[in-house]
Amino acid sequence: MAIQQQIQHTVIQSLEQLYGKAFTAKDFQINKTKPEFEGDYTIVLFSLLKPLSISSDALGNELGNHLLSHHPSLFTAFNIIKGFLNLTVTDQYWISVLSNQYNSDTFGQAQSKQKRVMVEYASPNTNKPLHLGHLRNIFLGWSIAEIHKASGYDTIKTCIVNDRGIHICKSMIAWQRFGNGDTPASTNTKGDHFVGDYYVKFNDAYKKEVDELVAGGMKKEEAEKEAPIMKATQQMLLDWEAGKPEVMQLWREMNGWVYEGFDATYKRIGSDFDKTYYESNTYLLGKETVQQGLEKNVFFKKEDGSVWIDLSADGLDEKIVQRKDGTSVYITQDIGLAQQKYDEYKIDLSIYVIGDEQNYHMKVLQLICKKLGMPYADGIYHLSYGMVELPSGKMKSREGTVVDADDLLDEMENVARQKTEELGKVKDFSPVELEELYRTLSLGALKYYLLRVDPKKKMIFNPEESIDFHGNTGPFIQYTHARIKSILRKEHGTDLTKASNSSLLPLEKALLIELENFTVVIEQACTEHDPSHLANYLYNLAKTYNSFYAEHSVMNAETEEKKQLRLFICEFTAHVIAKGMQLLGIRVPERM
């Protein structure tokens, strides 16, 4: 049990015994004691004064003494300052944390909750390569899945690929017209970039045609509809829907190129999926649901045959769920897919990692599922994240200011190489080991940069700062790990019993307090769907360790007992850093 919970229990017990009144954890607050005061944890007494009609000094003294005399192994001292009861936890308790937890590989892995969660993330289009925004999405999705796993959930990572529609036909038409039979292989181009280029070519050609029509006297609006290339694209969509063989073949081939490109990027960033859904398979889903909804009177039909739901009672608008021609709209497909996910995996929770521009849409989706009485409705959670902007403003594909994922990864790796060479610490590494290290460091920097901030906030991506390897960064934490490992290559802790009676220096204790908190942080990151808590925790842990490292020698400790104690603290810290970083999708090197 975590220390804060233990304190809570003991306080509730003591209050019951002292005053015969039953309190719950909600009736008072326990905080970590501020560093300028003596003590480890603080009970805020104010909320208890009225129900007990007692002064804060009297309560503090009685409670403090009671706690000390009844739990001598837990508490060693207390003081009261202005209504705050500061408790000092015994060194023996912290050392026991070390001896109990250190050896178990399962520290940081909660027991199974017997629940299954599905995390959907990435969700790319097959007409554009992945960009910086996708990276934030993918890193968040991957991490939140890992965090749930560590919290005891069964997890399924999934991806819905937007592989059909008018926009996909655009790149197909452009390739037919301008491709000259080129392929990614023949041009030595990564498949997703290859196809993305034709999407751009389409837009160029389209704009040219529109301009020509306008120059010929047509109105812009009309020209945009009448442009021959657009008409051809619309025809192609119809042909696709009709399953015309040559269109299907081209579609499959071009999407295949894109998937090869995506897979290379996924592999590079260490991401994968257990299950991939394709919109071409799901876009017709949801029709039965519409029927059910009509029968249940959740939906209603207008004169023209279109089907709607009225959400005005919930503060939203009327929303269409089926067109008058009987086809599904976006929301209907999502309802259908939600049902399919549930049918296939019997999931308890379904997390959607999607940008915050879809907040309204996801709210509607969940509300409709609820109104339809779907058992999975309450388990839907939209992990909404803000846009990634550049210091110069928003990324705009039309203005060519989109930060391409592959380019960015290349650049990050170059910086990692350059910095590593400057420091010259790993000259004995083989070329393969060096490449591995550059990848570990550059990805660590990028992932940490994108994960350390609250997902729901939009963030500024500053190319120079994100590439920084100092301060609050991934490489700082990785470096701390490598430093510890360097010590541990010399010697490991062997005997903690010798140290069990020794007293702890402030920095030793500070480290143990933070280490003990690891599982609490994982749980918090899980329930709040927010990996940034974990990222900031790891940074603070690494900082504390580095202070400790600068202040106290491990190998030349004052006594053999101290040396053993510190070796164990080092191993425990390295373990927590490695495990915690893994939950963020970041690897830690042995040397750097």
Place this chain on the structure above:
RNA sequence: GGUCCCGUAGCUCAGUUGGAUAGAGCAACAGCCUUCUAAGCUGUGGGUCACACGUUCGAAUCGUGUCGGGAUCACCA
């Protein structure tokens, strides 16, 4: 216009189930490598927590309003 999100140091961000004198990093300046990795450590300066009012013993945190930024309100996906 309706709804939702955001506004904390020059910059990027923590801190928000109400708690003590609001914290980090970057940038600037000053120190620390004959001892375990200086991608590190220590210190200095830097704040009207957008603003106003309210609730409270106590507000960056809760409420109302105002200002500023963003998203969304399609028979697009």
